[in-house]
Amino acid sequence: MTVKDGYSGKDIKVLKGLEAVRQRPAMYIGSTDKKGLHHLINEVVDNSIDEAVAGYCNYIKVTLTKNNECIVQDNGRGIPVDLVPSEGKSALEVVLTVLHSGAKFSNKVYKISGGLHGVGISVVNALSEYLIAEVHRDGYVWIQEYSRGVPLNPVQRKGKTNKTGTIIKFKPDNQIFKNISFDHDYVLERLEELAFLNPFVTIEFHDENTGISKVLNYPGGIVDFVNSILEHNSLEKLYDIQYVKNVYGDIVVELAFVHNKSDIEIYKSFANNINTIDGGTHLTSFRNSFTKLVNSFAYEKLKDKDISFSGDDIRQSMVYVVSVKIPNPQFEGQTKAKLVSPEVKSAIENTVMNDVKRIFDSNHFVIDSILQKALITYKAREAARRAKQLVIARSKTDILYTVAGKLADCISRDV
Known part of the structure; x- marks a missing residue:
């Protein structure tokens, strides 16, 4: 044709x-x-x-x-x-x-x-x-x-x-x-x-x-949301669900979070009531800020000052909802699966580093529970990393011995 x-x-x-x-x-x-x-x-x-x-x-x-x-x-x-x-x-x-x-x-x-x-x-x-x-x-x-x-x-x-x-x-x-x-x-x-x-x-x-x-109708808002997720997945919380709301300029930020006794991380993120299934600036900013804040408390409270938790260490057992309401949000595509508004970053950081920090300052049980859970995950991750390195090192040694043996078998003697 x-x-x-x-x-x-x-x-x-x-x-x-x-x-x-x-x-x-x-x-x-x-x-x-x-x-x-x-x-x-x-x-x-x-x-x-x-x-x-x-x-x-x-x-x-x-x-x-x-x-x-x-x-x-x-x-x-x-x-x-x-x-x-x-x-x-x-x-x-x-x-x-x-x-x-x-x-x-x-x-x-x-x-x-x-x-x-x-x-x-x-x-x-x-x-x-x-x-x-x-x-x-x-x-x-x-x-x-x-x-x-x-x-x-x-x-x-x-x-x-x-x-x-x-x-x-x-x-x-x-x-x-x-x-x-x-x-x-x-x-x-x-x-x-x-x-x-x-x-x-x-x-x-x-x-x-x-x-x-x-x-x-849920009068408790996203606190009820987090509680519903816990119940649906049969998860037992380590402390009461924490909630903060902050108005930063024209941006409204709501956060609700809790850690559970399993190793399951479950989260939901929303922008103007739209389920941003691919996340975006609000989710990334929350994760980064929360990791930074928890590590600052870890440095103060833990004996080992060399420990630095990764985001995964901290969030592995966390259930949380991040919701922002913002004028003129920017999304990727008409289906709005990912928020790309850069101004959200400052609003989230301000909320975490001030409002969430106040929770940790006033309720030591919450931050201590988070640190204890993160420390267990951190130690397990480090133990797995060392075990992997040991296996790799032994494998290299075994290979060297094997190669050396084969080379020896190949050496001939003149009669």
Whole structure:
């Protein structure tokens, strides 16, 4: 098969509206497999969480229907329905059909937001067989329906209401996804994370397929999160879970940590409620600062001043959650798996070297427990290193003897 030499303006294809999303969905949701499918729910729920963080929402309900639909409902302010002058369309339609639109590019409406790139809910619309948006705002109910990202009608006013909020109902498009059945465990895990990270919100979950219903609210926040991880993994803590919160400029840092009696390290890191599964500056800065702080106490408290713990020595039995909320965060890619905002480094370091240090200064049992556990790991690591060196040294000696013996066998005598 050959390609024609002719190349002109007729060969240029312009993808308008949400066509680009349907043409290359993986660019926007990472993949079209199970992970990408559930990313659609995350994008819609994140909008509701942003309303909660801004102080306008305290209830979110997520329902999975028997028809492979997802319904996300909140009691926030409701997506605006008035005209966007520059577009000549309702704000609701603009948010649902125009990439890089929304109030999250301005700190006036959402100072902290997970939907930074402004493509979330419009991408959900583009990749859904249908989507129905119902807004309760300004005393009325407003509804607009879409098919594969295309509005079927203008925004319609349907009646009066004394409530506020947004309800988004969508069904993933089987032209995009091979499997459009949601996994309730997958969804519930994410909702539980959000409930731990936002103790001021109640999240209700219901799966019509299994009958499973759950109300999620954790007043203890990420302390409850760490405790849940311990219980789920049957781990026994060495001391009470420690928690610090610090506001550093416009950055909010929350840390919760504890060491357990096993050798298991478990951690979770978040930026603006987004699970940064690949870590980033917040996780790296916490680990480095925590190692530095513990080693400073080790120098003061341990008899052997030559001991220097590695990060692994200190964290091998640690369970911890690192959460930051930051204006205009920088992530790698639309799926936001890794935070790369450099300004987070100073905020984390300040929190560890001041707030966590105060815990260690005032509660000697905590730092002594950490040092004792780290010392055991350190000694085991050093013993393994010396044993390895001894084996290598003996192996070299054995090789020399073997080679020398073979050389001796090769020497002939003249008769």
